[in-house]
Amino acid sequence: MSRHDISPFRFVVIGALLMTPTALLLVGLALAGRIGWSGVVAALILTGGMAVLILRTVLHDARLIAEHVDRLAETEVAVPPPVSATGTGQSLLSGIARLHAAWLARVEEMQGRLRADEAVLEALHDPLVLVDSDRRVDLANAAARGLFGDAMAGRDLAVTLRAPAVLDAVDAVLAGGASRSVEFTLPVPVERVMEARVKPFPRPLRSGARRGAAELVAMLSLHDITTIKRSEQMRADFVANASHELRTPLSTLIGFVETLRGPARDDVEAHDRFLAIMHDQASRMSRLVSDLLSLSRIELDEHTPPTGQADVARIVRTVVAMLELKAAARKIRLRVEGPDALPPVAGDEDQLTQVFQNLIDNAVKYTREGTEVTVALSVAEGPAAAAGGRRPAKLVAVSVADRGEGIPRIHLPRLTERFYRVDAARSRAVGGTGLGLAIVKHIVNRHRGRLSIDSTVGQGSTFTVHLPAAEEARRAGAEEARRAGAGESAA
Secondary structure, three states: OOOOOOOHHHHHHHHHHHHHHHHHHHHHHHHOOOOOHHHHHHHHHHHHHHHHHHHHHHHHHHHHHHHHHHHHHOOOOOOOOOOOOOHHHHHHHHHHHHHHHHHHHHHHHHHHHHHHHHHHHHHOOOOEEEEOOOOEEEEEOHHHHHHHOHHHOOOEHHHHOOOHHHHHHHHHHHOOOOOEEEEEEEOOOOOEEEEEEEEEEEEEOOOOOOOOOEEEEEEEEEEEOHHHHHHHHHHHHHHHHHHHHOHHHHHHHHHHHHHHHOOOOOOHHHHHHHHHHHHHHHHHHHHHHHHHHHHHHHHHHOOOOOOOEEOHHHHHHHHHHHHHHHHHHOOOEEEEEOOOOOOOEEOOHHHHHHHHHHHHHHHHHHEOOOOEEEEEEEEEEEOHHHHOOOOOEEEEEEEEEOOEOOOOHHHHHHOOOOOOOOOHHHHHHOOOOOOHHHHHHHHHHHOOOEEEEEEEOOOEEEEEEEEEEHHHHHHHHHHHHHHHHHOOOOO
């Protein structure tokens, strides 16, 4: 049954109205005596029969056309017109079919363009979010969903992005303001600096609205500028630190060079002594520059977690084997405790090697001669939050314990700062640059782990690194990325 009202009664009324002039004319002729009443009746019957036949055909074609239009409205594929229509109806149906085919082709073309546009948005490396006039998220590409979570669509932007500066910019644009650009910080899983660009975007209203009407929506794109900001900061830090730390060895070298060229020109004994000191100072500068460059590279990548896997037990045993000769020179024994195999961690093997080399090398430098350094391997359970809040996280723990003089508790919070030394003279005497623990801290941060330090004066110090196992790191990374968008702080 067609939803269009094709009522036969209407056609009867139309036929009666069409016949009325003819009937009046025939009655007038009969009254004038020019035609008999039998002729009037016969003419009316003939005219009425012809009208009935014509109206019946028209009614049949109208019903076929209405039903065919209904079928076209309910499908997105071509539907052949019925063949039972008369010539005029068939022509109309054929015309409708051509219009429908052209409309389908146009719809397919527009859908193809829409799919292409959506594919481009999904493939964008930077997060992009479309916010409607009520500040609800209307569209978010894959990068945005990866950063803020899959449930952001249809919710207020403030639910997933708790950055007041960005929300104010979006509100201003939705109120009719011009494009805006603001910077904000995502604190977890590691601090990142983001630039948010908000632009007005007029969008046609959906079906049912006034033709040509449009609503103003905001297009929010986010760009990670952490690397740029850190590069700027590192250039400033490098100049400040290098100028401070390199001044002493450079002054020493210049002084000894001037002495060798002047008063000690012919003093062979002084030559050997001064050259040894100059070699030590030059080596110190070389280590310092190497550590500064290494720290700079690590800080650049700190906000990007590693994607590979590493065998911590094998790395530790390799580092211990490399440092055995250095330890033996001070009659120090290196001992490794724990299982032969540990769960793999999500990590960069070269950087983890640097972590354990720095920690074990420091232990060898600062432990008492003739004692031992113990490296303990174990599997521990961390807080549930590290595994996305579902269950305790599996962590791989490596502890490096020495038998040195120990570190007063007041110094422990600052040990990982650049160039911070408990005893500057002793640190320089053993070849320290003041950057080893800073390097360790930044590498551990990049691996989403944690470094803990415990020390007792007169007994020694223990440095422990906890690294999430590979599967736990993947879960924690996904959860922390979601929390980062909400601006929550990590425990």
